[in-house]
Amino acid sequence: MKSKVIYLLLIMMFGVGLWNCEDLPPEALQALIAQVVGNVFDAQSGQPIFSATVILTSSLLIDSTFTAGDGSYSFSLDLQGLSSLGGTLRVSKSGYRSRDINFSANAGSTGYYDVFLDRDTSTGVIRDTSGTGLAHSIALISATPREISVYGVGGAETSILIWEVRDSLGFPIDIDHRDTVFFELVGTPVLGGAYISPAWALTNAAGRVATTVNSGTVSGVLQFIAKLRRESDGATLQSTPVLVTVHAGLPAQSHFTIGATQLNFAGYDWLGRTNTITVQVGDKYSNPVKLNTAVYFNTTGGVVTASGFTDASSHASATLYSGNPLPVLPALGAFPALYGDGTGYCYVRAYTLGEGGVNVSDSILILMSGRAQISIDTFFTNLHVDSGECVDVPITISDRFGNPLSPGTSIITQLEFSPPEGSNWSITASGLPRDPLDDYLTRGPGRTNFTLRICDGTPGGTPERIPFVVTIRVTSPNGNVFATITGDVGPP
Secondary structure, eight states, X not given: OHHHHHHHHXXXXXXXXXXXXXXXXXXXXXXXXXXXXXXXXXXXXXXXXXXXXXXXXXXXXXXXXXXXXXXXEEEEXXXXXXSEEEEEEEEEOTTXXXXXXXXXXXXXXXXXXXXXXXXXXXXXXXXXXXXXXXXOEEEEEEEEOSEEEOTTSSSOOEEEEEEEEEOTTSOBOOGGGOOEEEEEEESSOOOTTOEEESSEEEOOTTSEEEEEEEOOSXXXXXXXXXXXXXXXXXXXXXXXXXXXXXXXXXXXXXXXXXXXXXXXXXXXXXXXXXXXXXXXXXXXXXXXXXXXXXXXXXXXXXXXXXXXXXXXXXXXXXXXXXXXXXXXXXXXXXXXXXXXXXXXXXXEEEEEEOGGGOEEEXXXXXXXXXXEEEEEOGGGSEEEEETTOEEEEEEEEEETTXXXXXXXXXXXXXXXXXXXXXXXXXXEEEOSOSSOOOOOOSOSBTTTEEEEEEEEOSTTXXXXXXXXXXXXXXXXXTOOEEEEEEEEXXXX
C-alpha cells in the first residue's frame, strides 16, 4: 500500500495522470480518508452536550460542525495522499469554558476524541437547551469582598453576595423555574447593626440572586445562608454558610492598654534577662482591632524589640532585654520612700496610629532590680532578750539599691538553740514572710522593710541564759544570700 501512495504522489507532482480520483476503486478511496469522531460531555454531570461547536484546524483544511443530541460529532478528512495529519479541535458552548485538544488522523483509520467541558459559572449564562429542572441546590458564586470593616472607620462596609440556584444536574435554573430565595444572618455577632438588604430575591434568567451585607459596629465573623422553599412540593433547600469577616476600626486611646509579665524583674546586674511587654488594642467600639495591626515600642532602660503585631484577640507583645543603658529615672527621687533615688527604674512606651493619624500610646514603669542583700543594724548583732520578753529586730531585704526583690523571692527563718535536757525552755523567732514575695514595684513595709520578733517562749521565763542563732536565708532570682543574728535569752 505504501508503494501505491508514493506512486500516486509522483503522478500528481509531475502532472501525469493515468486516472483521476473518481476512477479509484472504493477501497482505494477509503484508504485516503481519515475519520475524527468523538462525544462532548458536561464535565460535572457526565451528560452529553447538544449543539456544541467543534472546529477542526489543520494544515490542509479548516472545518466545523455541531454536536448531535447524544453529544457526538464527526469529521471525514481527505488527506490528499498524506499518510497522516495533525491539528487541533476547539470545542465551545455557551455557558461552558472552551477547550482545545490536539488530534492526529491516520489515512484509512478512525481517531476517537471525547471532550469534557467545564461550566463557566462566572458568566451566569444558562444552557440554551430545551430547559432546566426544578431547583435542587443553592451554590455561592461570590462574596465581594470577603473582608469588610465596622461602620465609620473608613474601610469597605458592604459585601455583595451572589448565589446560584441549580437543578439536579447542576445547571442554573431557567426563568420558567424561577423561585424566591431568602437570606439570613446567623451565628455571632448578630447584634451591632449588621444586616442584609434585600432580605429576599427572585432568581433571574441565569438562576442567580444577590444581596448586600452591611457591617454594623461589631467586629467578628458574620455567617449567612440562602434558603429556598420549592413551590412545587414545599421542600426546603439551604446553602452552606458563607463567612464574611468584619474587621474592627483603628486603635482608640480609650482602649489602648500596656502591661508586663513582671513589673519587677531581676535585670540591673545581668545582661540579656527578659521581660514580656504586652499591649491590648481596641477600637472605639471596644472591639479588637484588625489582625496584624502594628504597635511600636521604645524604652529608657535596656533594649526592647521595636514592634509587635496584634493577634486575633487584639494583643501585641515585645521583649524587654536588660542591659545598657542601665535604667535610672532621677525624677522619681522626689519620692525616696517609694523609689529611692530612681536607680533601676525605666519606662517602656508603646504607640500606634489611630483615626486621622493621631498617635495612640501608653507607657509602663518597670523596675530592673539588682543583686539581693540583707541589712541588719549592728546594734542587733549580739542580742539579749530578757526572760519572758520579746525584742523586735528591723530587717531590710532588698536589692543593693534598696528596691524590692523580684517576685518569687522566698525568705526562710531558721532558729537554733540548745535547752537543757528535760527542760521546757523555748525561744521563738517570727515576723518574716512565709510566702514568696509578690510583684512589688515600690519599697516599704512588707516589701523591703520587715520586723523579726525574737521572744522568750518559756512559760514563766527562762531561768538561765541560753544562747541562740537566727539565720535568715533569701532565695531569689536576684541571688541567694543569708544573714545571722546571735544572742541569748534569760535573766538580765
